[in-house]
Amino acid sequence: MKLVALAPEAIPLGRPLPFALRGQDGVLLAQKGYVIGHQEELRRILALGVNLWLDVDESREARQAYLGHLNKMLLSGHALGTIAAAPVGPEGFASPARADDERPADWPDLQLRATRLLAAPLAENFGDRFKHLHDTLVRSCIQAPDATLFALIYLSAQETATYSATHAMLVACTCMIVAHEVLRWPDVRMLQVGRAALTMNIAMTTLQDQLAQQTEPLSAAQIAAIADHPERSAALLRQLGVADPVWLEAVRCHHQHFEGPLESAPEAQQLARLVQRADQFAARIAPRATRAPMDVAAAMRASYFDTTRQPDAIGAAIIKALGIYPPGTFVRLASGEIAVALRRGASANTPPVAVVLKRDGLPPGEPIPRDSAQPEWKILASVAQKSVRAQLPLAALLALVRR
Structure with missing residues (x-):
């Protein structure tokens, strides 16, 4: 990671960030593709007391902008020490976002990519492949939330061959849209809940796809694999290089029973509660070989209630974000x-x-x-x-x- 300071004036307002925005220690503040809509939102970020940085090793655009920035200062006769310390200004990112960042998501391709990634993850390339997939979903949720929900709800109602990946993407995007638009969680937490949802079943991806098409009763081994998949998924993610404790804990406890106000729960449990409810909604609307999918409106209404059949903040947030008849219904x-x-x-x-x-x-x-x-x-x-x-x-x- 090569961090360089970034001037606030370099942040493009109202259009997708051409780079990931980071704090001085490399902590992600805003994902590449995220839209900071107005000056007030930028001021809220700066009010946290953080300096803005970008990692020039993360993307070609960031590296080119940084090199252009250095070249311009060299030609202007600045001292090397001044050049090294100066933040990248707005001129480095004056060009518009790449065309492929603005193209609509290719959902069949994403289904295939997600299936390959989650069914056969490899430690040597999991981080990069996962980031690319997650970044694409984040960008789609921010730039085109209605089209994102439409595509995934539409595909979920007919998908069995790549059920697990389609399900994971729908849950992840539902969680991120709810977190961003209704719960107003910080961007870091919104990204974490998307990561947790996308990987909650990583230890049983192949089994999930098999069960979606299976007509015979579950075997004892399958029942056991379903029961312990949260623990195994968290363990597998650690082996793949995931070190974020909130992400890992949210995966580990996403099937636990939760009670009490959402706001008083630990951060990872808040994420897990949202993942759990979105998971239940997505599972209800997906077909199985042994049953038809639930009516989408009925599944959405069922999402309003917790495990004790009482309405709560998570259920209300999902209804508010998606509506009774979400896109694709x-x-x-x-x-x-x-x-x-x-x-x-x-x-x-x-x-x-x-x-x-x-x-x-x-x-x-x-x-x-x-x-x-x-x-x-x-x-x-x-x-x-x-x-x-x-x-x-x-x-x-x-x-x-x-x-």
């Missing part, structure tokens, strides 16, 4: 049409939708936008994705989300 309208929720709406039960089946059961020439807040297009219920006979490809549906 198929619904029946008062008009008799079948539509899909595109984005989250002004209220939990009024998302913008697009009609995919008309009243006569036939698809329209192209999906028809509807405002479900209007009485004639009120949502009556969610419907199973597999019951919708005419479905557009995911890429075509995501194009509607981004309009």
Whole structure:
């Protein structure tokens, strides 16, 4: 790690960071791709009393900017000591973010990458591969949360072959969106909960994929593997080089029973409680060989309650962040049409939708936008994705989300 000081003026406001923002000791303050929306948010970071640094070894952009900064100061006749101590100014990052940072996520590719990473992790390259995957998900959650939720909920309702990876990504993205938008957790904690969710089942990835398609009863060995997978996952992560105690503890206890106010719980338990509830929601909406997925709206309502069937802060935060009919949910309208929720709406039960089946059961020439807040297009219920006979490809549906 090669840290160099960064002038506050070098932070691009309102667009994705082209570098990871770090404290003086290398602690991550904001991930590459994170958007600091306004000056007030930057002031809150600076109010913590931290200096801003970047690791020029982390990315090509950071290295090029730093070298350009040094070259400019050399040409200006500055002394070498001055050059070494001076922070990188805004001129180093005046160029826009790379085009591939702004491209929509390739979800089928991410499913494959996540499956390969989680099913066969190797210590020699796990850190870099995991960071690349996690960074992509973080960027997607910040830049396009509705499209992210749409893609993962849509895929989860039909996926069995790569169930474990799809499930892990949905849980991770749900947790990060809830943490960022509703719980307002610090960025460091938001990133930690995403990492914990993405790796919570790393010790049983292959078994999870097998169980999603298995029709016979669980064997004794499978039951035992399920029961101790949190401990084994935390142990495996340590072997792979993970040293963050909060991340590891959140993984280790994500199936434990929790009681009491969220705010009074230790940090790792707060993360684990959010992971646990998002995990339960994602599991309910995914199909198995032996059962159909639960209705998405019913699964979302069930997420409102804790293990004692009482509403709590985590359940309320998930509902507030995703809504009763989150993006990617198929619904029946008062008009008799079948539509899909595109984005989250002004209220939990009024998302913008697009009609995919008309009243006569036939698809329209192209999906028809509807405002479900209007009485004639009120949502009556969610419907199973597999019951919708005419479905557009995911890429075509995501194009509607981004309009």
